[in-house]
Amino acid sequence: MDLRDSRGLAGKVISGYRILGRIGEGGMGTVYLAVDNITEGQLDAVKVLNRDWLADRERLRREAVTANKVDHPNVCKIFNYVESFDADSQQALTLIAMELVRGPTLREIQEESGGTLPPDRAALVALEVASALQAIHENEIVHRDIKPSNIIVTTDQAGAERVKIVDFGIAKKVGGGKGQDLTEPGMVAATVHYASPEQLRGRPEKRTDIYALGIVFYELLVG
Numbered sequence: 601m602d603l604r605d606s607r608g609l610a611g612k613v614i615s616g617y618r619i620l621g622r623i624g625e626g627g628m629g630t631v632y633l634a635v636d637n638i639t640e641g642q643l644d645a646v647k648v649l650n651r652d653w654l655a656d657r658e659r660l661r662r663e664a665v666t667a668n669k670v671d672h673p674n675v676c677k678i679f680n681y682v683e684s685f686d687a688d689s690q691q692a693l694t695l696i697a698m699e700l701v702r703g704p705t706l707r708e709i710q711e712e713s714g715g716t717l718p719p720d721r722a723a724l725v726a727l728e729v730a731s732a733l734q735a736i737h738e739n740e741i742v743h744r745d746i747k748p749s750n751i752i753v754t755t756d757q758a759g760a761e762r763v764k765i766v767d768f769g770i771a772k773k774v775g776g777g778k779g780q781d782l783t784e785p786g787m788v789a790a791t792v793h794y795a796s797p798e799q800l801r802g803r804p805e806k807r808t809d810i811y812a813l814g815i816v817f818y819e820l821l822v823g
Contacts, residue, residue, distance in 0.1 A: 721761070
């Protein structure tokens with residue numbers, strides 16, 4: 601695990617979380633390994649919003665609120681949302697504490713395997729993602745960014761392979777009134793390669809996630 605920390609947060613305690621080092625980075629933020637001092641040493645993953653996105657931190661808050669409502673073994677658990685301040689750098693910090701999921705992303709596994717997986721393994725991944733999406737959709741949420749880099753492959757206590765869906769940064773609450781979609785009118789929030797036609801037209805629905813899963817499954821089978 602690479603814990604190099606270019607932002608200088610390692611060793612600091614932020615709202616009860618002691619930052620150990622960086623473990624990953626995405627378009628919206630950097631993910632750190634952290635110790636939860638409040639729960640006596642539990643290891644968590646803490647996503648810190650990139651400075652360029654501070655004006656858009658409502659999206660990160662929505663990610664926390666959205667994912668917290670879903671209790672499913674194939675969905676990464678969200679524990680807390682915090683807005684804090686780093687006195688050393690004199691900068692505001694927005695972070696989200698989540699379950700520490702150990703394992704590579706499905707994209708990393710594809711790259712190591714030449715792009716495909718054995719059919720039985722690919723089917724297991726697809727079934728577990730589908731089960732997670734059912735739970736998400738039952739909460740009237742559309743994830744809108746199902747792709748291999750948002751699927752982490754881990755193992756359970758019995759040693760069986762399991763997957764976890766992560767990153768609700770562009771999720772949309774459907775059927776819930778105004779203010780639920782965090783994108784601007786006419787803006788398409790998606791990874792285009794996995795986006796359904798209705799999503800590219802700015803009208804995502806639950807079938808959008810199923811479409812994306814279909815593309816992921818196709819890739820796993822044929823590359």
